[in-house]
Amino acid sequence: MPRLTLAALLVAVLFLPGCNNTLNPFCGSARPVPLIGSLSPSTMDYSQIQQGVVLTVKGSHFVAASQVLINGQPLSTSVLSDAQLKVTLSSGIISGPGAVNVVVHTPSGGSGDVGCSSGGNSSTLVLTVN
Numbered sequence: 001m002p003r004l005t006l007a008a009l010l011v012a013v014l015f016l017p018g019c020n021n022t023l024n025p026f027c028g029s030a031r032p033v034p035l036i037g038s039l040s041p042s043t044m045d046y047s048q049i050q051q052g053v054v055l056t057v058k059g060s061h062f063v064a065a066s067q068v069l070i071n072g073q074p075l076s077t078s079v080l081s082d083a084q085l086k087v088t089l090s091s092g093i094i095s096g097p098g099a100v101n102v103v104v105h106t107p108s109g110g111s112g113d114v115g116c117s118s119g120g121n122s123s124t125l126v127l128t129v130n
Contacts, residue, residue, distance in 0.1 A: 032061035034104040036122035043128040050091045057085040057104060059122065069103040069121075070094065100127040 036059040044053060057068055060083050067074045068087045075093065078086045085104065094100055101124050108119035 031063050031065070031106050031108065031119045033120040034061045034063075034066055034106045034122040035059045036102070036104050036125055039102060039125050039127055042125075043130065045130050046091075046094075046097045049089050049094050049129060052088055052090050055087050055089050055102075055127065057087070057102065057125075058083060059085075059104060061106075062104065063106055065119075066104055066106045069101075069105050070127075071101050072103075074105065094129060097129045100129055101125075102127050 036057060038058045040056040040058065055068075062079055062082050062085055064079055066079055066085060067077045068085055069075070070087070070089070070093050073093065075087045080086060103124050104122040106119040
């Protein structure tokens with residue numbers, strides 16, 4: 001039976017597709033993919049948006065560089081914690097009633113090219129504007 005050398009095992013762990021960044025010691029500065037869990041409020045009237053209203057996005061793995069995207073448009077985002085973001089919505093961002101796609105984006109950063117993934121987009125939640 002062939003014996004695996006320590007070097008071969010290390011290469012296999014570090015560079016396999018889908019390698020978990022927590023297993024790769026070179027991924028310490030990689031940014032996690034954000035996870036989005038809920039919106040507060042999840043429904044609002046367009047008249048609130050016309051006046052300017054705060055939307056809270058809750059989830060996890062948010063970092064200082066994370067941004068909320070409304071229908072693909074990045075907004076100035078306040079990062080309150082690794083689990084909570086806030087943005088102000090206005091009629092300049094949302095032009096009328098309907099379904100609004102909300103995504104959190106974290107840009108890649110710091111991982112170089114050593115088998116690490118970094119940053120990315122969360123799944124999409126829908127904000128309903130009446």
